[in-house]
Amino acid sequence: MSPERIGVYVCHCGSNIAATVDVEEVALWASEELGDRGVVVARDYQFMCSSLGQELIEADIKEQGLTRVVVAACSPHLHERTFRTACKRAGLNPFLCELVSIREQVSWVHTDRAAATEKAMAVVSGGVERVTLHQPLEPLHVPIHPATLIVGGGIAGIQAALEIADSGYPVYLVEREPSIGGHMAQFDKTFPTLDCSACILTPKMVDVGGHPNVTLLTWSEVERVDGYVGSFTVTVRKKARYVDESVCTGCGICTEKCPVRVLDNTYEAGLGYRKAVYRPFAQAVPKYPVIDRENCTYFQRGKCKACQLFCPTHPKAIDFEQKDEILQFQVGNIILATGYDLFDCRRIPQYGYARLANVFTSLEFERLCNAAGPTGGKIVLRDGVTEPATVGIIHCVGSRDHNYNPYCSNICCMQSLKFGHLVKERTGAEVFNFYIDIRTAFKDYDEFYQRVLEDGVHFVRGRVAEVTDAARLPGEEGKLIIQVEDTLLGKQRRIPVDMVVLSAALQPRQDSTEVAYTFGIACSANGWFIEKHPKLDPVATMTEGIFIAGACQGPKDIPASVAQGAAAAARVLGRIHQKELALEPVRASIIAERCSGCRICNNLCPFNAISYDTARMITEINPALCQGCGTCVAACPSGAITGTQFSNEQVLAQLYGLLLLNVSSGPVQQPQPALVPA
Amino acid sequence: MSEPFEPVIIGFTCNWCSYRAADLAGTSRVKYPPNIRLIRLMCSGRLDPTFVLKALAGGADGVLITGCHPGECHYLEQNYKTLRRFTLLRRTLAQFGIEPERVRLVWASAAEGARLAVEIGKMVEEVRALGPLNWQGVIADDGDPPIAIYHPQSEWVQGVAA
Numbered sequence: 001m002s003p004e005r006i007g008v009y010v011c012h013c014g015s016n017i018a019a020t021v022d023v024e025e026v027a028l029w030a031s032e033e034l035g036d037r038g039v040v041v042a043r044d045y046q047f048m049c050s051s052l053g054q055e056l057i058e059a060d061i062k063e064q065g066l067t068r069v070v071v072a073a074c075s076p077h078l079h080e081r082t083f084r085t086a087c088k089r090a091g092l093n094p095f096l097c098e099l100v101s102i103r104e105q106v107s108w109v110h111t112d113r114a115a116a117t118e119k120a121m122a123v124v125s126g127g128v129e130r131v132t133l134h135q136p137l138e139p140l141h142v143p144i145h146p147a148t149l150i151v152g153g154g155i156a157g158i159q160a161a162l163e164i165a166d167s168g169y170p171v172y173l174v175e176r177e178p179s180i181g182g183h184m185a186q187f188d189k190t191f192p193t194l195d196c197s198a199c200i201l202t203p204k205m206v207d208v209g210g211h212p213n214v215t216l217l218t219w220s221e222v223e224r225v226d227g228y229v230g231s232f233t234v235t236v237r238k239k240a241r242y243v244d245e246s247v248c249t250g251c252g253i254c255t256e257k258c259p260v261r262v263l264d265n266t267y268e269a270g271l272g273y274r275k276a277v278y279r280p281f282a283q284a285v286p287k288y289p290v291i292d293r294e295n296c297t298y299f300q301r302g303k304c305k306a307c308q309l310f311c312p313t314h315p316k317a318i319d320f321e322q323k324d325e326i327l328q329f330q331v332g333n334i335i336l337a338t339g340y341d342l343f344d345c346r347r348i349p350q351y352g353y354a355r356l357a358n359v360f361t362s363l364e365f366e367r368l369c370n371a372a373g374p375t376g377g378k379i380v381l382r383d384g385v386t387e388p389a390t391v392g393i394i395h396c397v398g399s400r401d402h403n404y405n406p407y408c409s410n411i412c413c414m415q416s417l418k419f420g421h422l423v424k425e426r427t428g429a430e431v432f433n434f435y436i437d438i439r440t441a442f443k444d445y446d447e448f449y450q451r452v453l454e455d456g457v458h459f460v461r462g463r464v465a466e467v468t469d470a471a472r473l474p475g476e477e478g479k480l481i482i483q484v485e486d487t488l489l490g491k492q493r494r495i496p497v498d499m500v501v502l503s504a505a506l507q508p509r510q511d512s513t514e515v516a517y518t519f520g521i522a523c524s525a526n527g528w529f530i531e532k533h534p535k536l537d538p539v540a541t542m543t544e545g546i547f548i549a550g551a552c553q554g555p556k557d558i559p560a561s562v563a564q565g566a567a568a569a570a571r572v573l574g575r576i577h578q579k580e581l582a583l584e585p586v587r588a589s590i591i592a593e594r595c596s597g598c599r600i601c602n603n604l605c606p607f608n609a610i611s612y613d614t615a616r617m618i619t620e621i622n623p624a625l626c627q628g629c630g631t632c633v634a635a636c637p638s639g640a641i642t643g644t645q646f647s648n649e650q651v652l653a654q655l656y657g658l659l660l661l662n663v664s665s666g667p668v669q670q671p672q673p674a675l676v677p678a
Numbered sequence: 679m680s681e682p683f684e685p686v687i688i689g690f691t692c693n694w695c696s697y698r699a700a701d702l703a704g705t706s707r708v709k710y711p712p713n714i715r716l717i718r719l720m721c722s723g724r725l726d727p728t729f730v731l732k733a734l735a736g737g738a739d740g741v742l743i744t745g746c747h748p749g750e751c752h753y754l755e756q757n758y759k760t761l762r763r764f765t766l767l768r769r770t771l772a773q774f775g776i777e778p779e780r781v782r783l784v785w786a787s788a789a790e791g792a793r794l795a796v797e798i799g800k801m802v803e804e805v806r807a808l809g810p811l812n813w814q815g816v817i818a819d820d821g822d823p824p825i826a827i828y829h830p831q832s833e834w835v836q837g838v839a840a
C-alpha cells in the first residue's frame with residue numbers, strides 16, 4: 001500500500017482526447033485498479049487546463065489531502081507549468097505533479113479506441129508510479145554579478161558593451177588585436193546606403209573607449225573561465241604592449257621614428273605596410289601603439305631603441321621590460337562576439353589568388369577602395385598605378401560549394417554589388433559580376449541591386465571555372481581570362497579582364513572550437529557557435545549566462561550584428577536587474593559516500609560541471625553548471641550519482657507502471673530498487 | 679496463436695528532440711500503432727542500458743531508443759555517448775540470447791514527427807514478426823544462465839534449455 005495520496009485527473013480536451021480514448025473508463029480504472037498504488041481520487045473533466053479544471057485539483061489537494069497529482073492530458077511541453085502552478089497555489093510542491101500525455105501521444109496518433117484507451121491507462125499508471133517517487137524540489141537561486149564580459153571588439157561587441165555600460169553596469173571588453181573595431185574598421189563603404197564605414201564606427205569606438213563603465217582590454221585574450229552563471233571568474237592575459245599606457249599620449253612619434261617597415265597582413269590585408277611599433281590605424285582605440293616583438297630590431301638584435309629615444313614623455317612610455325599581465329575578475333554574464341575569418345582563397349587554386357597578381361580578395365579590395373588605405377582610395381592594379389579597364393567580381397568564393405563551405409555567406413552578394421558600384425563610380429571600368437543567385441533579401445537591398453543594374457554593371461550567371469593568364473584568343477594577351485559557363489545563355493564564355501575580385505566566404509574563426517570549449521558552448525558542424533534556439537532564442541546558448549552575438553553565430557552583415565549585440569545586451573541587462581536567477585532544479589548530484597572516485601564520469605560533462613576533488617578522492621558536481629542531461633547518472637557504476645526528477649528509481653517506476661497493463665506477457669514483477677547497491 | 683501477437687514496445691525519448699517529434703506527430707495527426715509507450719528522459723545520454731534490460735525483463739518485447747541527431751544534442755554531444763552505449767548493449771543482448779533487433783536506436787529531430795511515426799510503425803511490425811520475447815525458451819528451468827549463441831547470419835542456435 002502506497003503511503004501517498006494521489007489524485008488522477010483525466011482530461012477530455014473537448015473531443016480531442018475523448019473521441020479516441022474512453023476517458024471515463026480510464027478514470028474509473030485508475031480509481032479501482034490503482035487504489036493500492038496510492039490513488040485516492042480519479043476524475044475526468046472536460047478541460048483540465050481551464051480555470052475550473054485547475055480549481056478541481058486545488059480543491060482536492062486541500063480537501064482530500066493529496067500528496068501527489070497526475071494529470072493525463074496534453075504534452076508536458078504545453079501545460080506542465082499550468083498544472084504545477086495550480087498545485088503550488090494549493091500548497092503542494094509543484095514538482096509533485098506529473099503531467100502525462102494522452103493527447104499528442106495517444107488520442108491524436110491512434111485510431112483504435114480500445115487500444116488507445118488501454119494505452120492511456122498504461123500511461124496513467126506509469127505517471128502514478130513515477131510521481132510516487134518524486135521529491136519536493138525548490139528552484140536553485142543564483143545571484144547575478146552585475147559586471148559583464150564581452151569578448152570581441154567588433155561592431156557587435158561594441159554595441160553590446162555600449163548598451164550595458166549606458167545602463168550603468170560595468171563591462172569588460174576584451175579584444176585580441178591592439179585596437180577595437182573589428183572587420184568593420186577595414187571597410188570603406190557599407191551597403192546599401194554607402195555610408196563611410198569609419199564615419200559611423202569610430203564615434204562608437206570612441207564612446208566605448210572613454211566610457212566610465214567600460215574596462216577596455218585590448219591586445220588581450222581570455223585564458224580561462226571558471227564558475228557559472230551569475231559568478232564567472234575570468235582569467236585574461238594582457239599581452240605586453242611594451243608601451244606604458246599610463247604615460248603614453250599616443251602622439252605617434254615612436255611609429256614615425258621606427259626604422260622597420262613590416263607588411264601588414266592583418267589590418268591592411270597584406271596590401272600595405274606598418275612599422276614595428278604601430279597602431280593598426282589612425283583612429284585606433286585605444287590610441288596606444290604596440291611593439292611587434294618579431295619584427296622589432298631591438299628585440300631581435302639587441303639594439304635600436306629609436307622609439308624609446310624619441311619618446312617625448314617623462315618617464316619614457318616605451319618599456320622594453322614590460323611583461324604579460326594576468327588579470328582576474330568576476331562577471332555575471334558573458335557575451336561572445338568573436339566574429340569571423342575570411343576564407344583563404346588560395347584553397348581554390350584555379351582562381352589564381354596569390355599566383356596571378358591582379359586577383360584580389362574582397363578584403364584587399366576594401367582596403368584599395370578605402371581613402372585611408374594603401375592607395376588612398378584609388379582602385380588600381382597590383383603595380384599601384386594602372387587603373388583597370390575591366391573588372392570581374394566572382395561571387396560565392398568558398399561558399400555554397402561542397403568542397404569548401406556548404407552555406408551561403410550572406411553578405412557576399414551585397415558586398416559584390418557594392419564593389420561593382422564603387423568601380424563604376426571611381427574608374428568607369430566595365431564590371432562583370434559572376435553569380436550563382438543574387439540574394440538581396442533585406443531592407444533596401446534589392447533597391448540597391450536595381451541601382452547597380454542601372455549603373456550598367458554586367459551580370460553573368462554561372463560558377464566560374466577558372467581564372468587564367470593563358471591567352472588563347474585575340475584580345476586576351478596580358479589579361480586575366482575568366483572562363484565561365486553562362487547558364488542563362490547556355491554557353492561557355494571567356495571574358496578577359498584586368499582585375500579579378502574574389503568575394504570570399506566568411507568562415508568561423510579558426511580557433512572557434514577552442515574558444516567554444518573555454519566557454520563551455522557548442523559549435524555547429526561548420527564551426528559557428530550554436531544558439532539556444534535558431535529562431536526563438538538566437539543570442540542565448542545552452543550554457544546559462546553565455547550569450548553570442550554577431551558573425552560568430554553565422555555569417556551576418558552589420559545591421560544584423562548590431563541587432564544581435566543589442567539583443568544579447570538586453571538579455572544580460574534583464575538578468576542583472578533581476579539580481580538573481582532561478583534555475584530548473586533538474587540536476588545531477590553525487591552521494592559522496594557512494595562515490596569510489598573511479599572518475600568514469602569525469603570526462604562526460606560538456607559543461608565542466610564535474611570536477612574531481614583530489615584531497616577527498618571523490619568526484620563533485622557543481623549544481624549551477626549542471627544542465628541536467630543525466631549522462632553521468634547513467635554512467636556511474638556505483639549508483640553514486642542521482643538525477644533529480646530523473647532518478648533511476650523514478651524512471652524504472654514509470655517503466656513498471658507502463659508495463660503493468662501488459663496483454664501479451666506474463667505477470668510483471670515489482671520493480672527492484674535497481675542499480676542501487678545495498 | 680489465434681489472435682495476432684501485439685508486442686509492447688517501450689520508447690525512450692529525449693526531452694528536446696524525439697519527445698517533441700512525438701508531440702509533432704500528434705499535432706499533425708500522423709498515425710502509428712498503439713503498441714509503443716514512451717518515457718521521457720532529458721537526453722538520450724540519460725539512458726542507462728539497464729533501463730533497456732529492465733524493460734525487456736519486465737515484459738516489453740522491444741525497446742526503441744531515440745534522441746537528437748548526432749551534433750544536435752541539446753547537451754552538445756551526449757548522444758554520441760548513447761551511440762557508444764547502444765553498440766555495446768546490442769552486443770550484450772546477443773550474448774544474453776536476445777535478438778538485438780528488439781532494441782533499436784533512431785535519431786529524430788523535433789521536426790521529424792512523421793518520420794518517427796514511420797520508424798515506430800516499422801519497429802512494431804518487425805518485433806511482431808519476431809514474436810514475444812520468449813524468456814522461457816532461453817532460461818533453463820534450473821535458473822542457469824542460457825546457453826545460446828546468436829549467429830547474425832543464421833538464426834538462433836539454442837542451448838540445452840530449448
Ligand code: FES
Nearest residue numbers: 692721745746751
Ligand atoms: S538532448 Fe536529445 S539526445 Fe541529448
